[in-house]
Structures are given as C-alpha cells and as structure tokens.
Amino acid sequence: MNYAQAKITLGAIQMGFLLTLSALFVVFDFGSQLDLWAGSLSMPVAWALLIVGFVLVSLPFDLIGGYILPHKFGRTTETLGEWVIGMLRGVGVQGFYFFIQGLILSWIGGWLGPWGAVGWVAISMILLTGLQFYIARLVYGFEWRMESHQGRWVYFFDSQDRAFSGGVCGFPGKESIVIPEYWVQRFPAAVTKMMITRRIGAIQSGSHGRGIGVAYIVNLLAFTGAVFLSPLPLTTLGGLVATVCIFAGFSALAMVGLIPWLSRKGVFEIDRWVYYKRVDIDALRESFDLTHRLQEDMGGKSPVAAVLTSVPTQSMRQAYLQSQAPVKGAWQASRHAIFTSWAGINLLARASYLNQGRPALWVFLPGD
Numbered sequence: 001m002n003y004a005q006a007k008i009t010l011g012a013i014q015m016g017f018l019l020t021l022s023a024l025f026v027v028f029d030f031g032s033q034l035d036l037w038a039g040s041l042s043m044p045v046a047w048a049l050l051i052v053g054f055v056l057v058s059l060p061f062d063l064i065g066g067y068i069l070p071h072k073f074g075r076t077t078e079t080l081g082e083w084v085i086g087m088l089r090g091v092g093v094q095g096f097y098f099f100i101q102g103l104i105l106s107w108i109g110g111w112l113g114p115w116g117a118v119g120w121v122a123i124s125m126i127l128l129t130g131l132q133f134y135i136a137r138l139v140y141g142f143e144w145r146m147e148s149h150q151g152r153w154v155y156f157f158d159s160q161d162r163a164f165s166g167g168v169c170g171f172p173g174k175e176s177i178v179i180p181e182y183w184v185q186r187f188p189a190a191v192t193k194m195m196i197t198r199r200i201g202a203i204q205s206g207s208h209g210r211g212i213g214v215a216y217i218v219n220l221l222a223f224t225g226a227v228f229l230s231p232l233p234l235t236t237l238g239g240l241v242a243t244v245c246i247f248a249g250f251s252a253l254a255m256v257g258l259i260p261w262l263s264r265k266g267v268f269e270i271d272r273w274v275y276y277k278r279v280d281i282d283a284l285r286e287s288f289d290l291t292h293r294l295q296e297d298m299g300g301k302s303p304v305a306a307v308l309t310s311v312p313t314q315s316m317r318q319a320y321l322q323s324q325a326p327v328k329g330a331w332q333a334s335r336h337a338i339f340t341s342w343a344g345i346n347l348l349a350r351a352s353y354l355n356q357g358r359p360a361l362w363v364f365l366p367g368d
Helices: 003-027 030-040 043-072 080-112 114-130 132-140 181-186 189-204 207-229 237-254 258-277 281-294 303-308 314-321 333-344
Strands: 143-149 152-158 167-169 176-180
Touching: 003 030, 003 043, 003 237, 030 237, 043 080, 043 237, 080 114, 080 132, 080 237, 080 333, 114 132, 114 207, 114 333, 132 167, 132 176, 143 181, 152 181, 152 189, 167 189, 176 181, 176 189, 181 189, 189 207, 189 258, 189 281, 207 237, 207 258, 207 333, 237 333, 258 281, 258 314, 258 333, 281 314
Parallel strands: 152 176
Antiparallel strands: 143 152, 167 176
16 A cells, blocks of 8 residues: 555545544434533533544544654654644644634524524635635744745745645735745746746636635535534534534535536646646646645545545646647635635544645645
C-alpha cells in the first residue's frame, strides 16, 4: 500500500466511524438521554465537554494521518513536538469556533426558529469566506509576506506541509491570492508567475465565484435538512447534537459526485483560460507535473479517489487543454464547501484524507 492508498483508506475509516456514531445518535434518540444526563450542567459546559470528546475521538486518526503516515513515507521532517504544538493550536481555534457557533445557533433557534438558524449559517459562511486569510493564520500560524500583482494583493504563505497550495480568499470584489512560499523557492520563476496569473483567471472568469456559490447552496441545503429532520429542537443540547450529526451525513453525501465534478470542470476552465490568453503554455504544462507531485497525485490512485477528488489527473488536464469543447465549472467548490461547512459545525471538516491531522490544510484545503 502506497502513501495515497493509505491516506484514502484512513480517511474512509474515520468518516465511516464518525458517520456511524452520528447515525446511531439520531436513530436511537440518544439526544433525549443526553438532555437528561446534562440536566445538572449548564448548556455551555455540556457543549464544551462534547467538543472535547469529539477532539479525543478524532485524535488517533489525526495522529496516524498527520504524523505517522507522513513520516513513514518520507513526506515530512516535522518532529512529534512540532506536530503536537500545531495540532493544539489548530484544534483550539476550530474547537473554540464550534463552541461559540453552537451556542449562537441554539440561541437563534430559540429566538427566530429554525429559519433563523439557517439564516445565521448563511451569514457565517460569508464571514468565513471574507476572513479566510485571518482564520488560516490563526489555525496554523503561517509566516507570510505580500506583493502587489496586476492590482491584487498576493500573499505568500510559508508552510512545512508541501501539500499546501493556497487559493483565493476575501469578500467578492475584494479577493486576494494566496501562494505557497515553497513554490517560489522551488518552482521556476515562470511557473510561479503563471500560477499567480491562473488564480487571477479563476476570479476574472467567474469560476471562483461559482465555486463559492455552489458551496453555499450545498451547505445551506444540508443544514436546512438537518434542522428540520432533527427529532429535537435546536434549543436543547440533544437537538443541537442531532442537527450536527445529520448535517455531517448530508455533507458527506454532497461530496460524492456533483460537487467534485463541478470542481474538476473548474480546473479545466482555468487551464483553458490561461491557454487562450497565451500567458506561458510551457509553464502551464510544467505546473501540472510539479503541483500534482506535491498533492500526492490522489486523483489517479484509485477509482474511489477519482470520483471524490476535485483535482483531475495530469492526463485529463492535458487532454482538456487542447479540446475545443466549451467548459464551465465551479473552481474549488468542494474545497470551499468543506471549509465553510464550519458554519454548520461539520464533524467531517477535518476528517478527509486531504487534511487529517494537518492544520495547515484545514482552511485552505489542497488543490490545483
């Protein structure tokens, strides 16, 4: 079993484990028993204890996926102490956000009802998108620098995780570009320049905006279904946990099929945008190989990964580059859906084979 296969297997096990626990909680109405158990505790204390429990349950998967496997296959030089410190920081930030968001959802659910909670999730996703740059720095503590390129700010983030690929962040109309410092140090200058131009193409073509729109719609539909299918009201601890569990199930279903397909189309669309702009075709082709090697080429390792991944294989990208057929997609829709699903307290947001135990990849998930 190679590294990619080991990661995919571990990710499937963790997601299956968490989804099984979620299903059992809802089907057997453990929410009512939870409310009885937590009757002597305040809502904030009981909710905090549950978040700590979730962190502890996830710890073995984080350790294997974020430290043991990367070391076994020579993918990192990070020491155990460095990994532990990074995880404490990442888990602390995400856990605190989940804690606050859960209390707000419960309060709004009691004040404005289920639709009020859905509205708050929509607002939260917009805030997450706009503040993505700052959240990433809180979660991982990137060292960074900035430059201006074609009228946009480009941030260069330094990360020990070579799978980090940055992305586009900021409110619509005010987007900035994030590029790994490692690319600047190791890639030919022409390739790095082309990658920055390609991110600008993602914005100007509208593919990035469509990706955000798809992510919002999917998460809102999933959370709406979760709120109204929950056997208990959101104002109770059991109802909050049941809603979170159902939301995790819907989120898992959303990541199969349509969203990865639209994301792959977005990659083809941006490649073609650069190709027809005649920016630097040789640099574009060279980037396929360089970036796929750093992304561990997950998309080409198994039929399952080929369906779930939002980044197509090198051969697919080369083929579409010369195709005359029009193509429109939603660039990094699945990546953005996973990050913005924090708004609904998605238990699977860091359980993917892409980012298990790797806080550098929790906010900007690896991509093209």
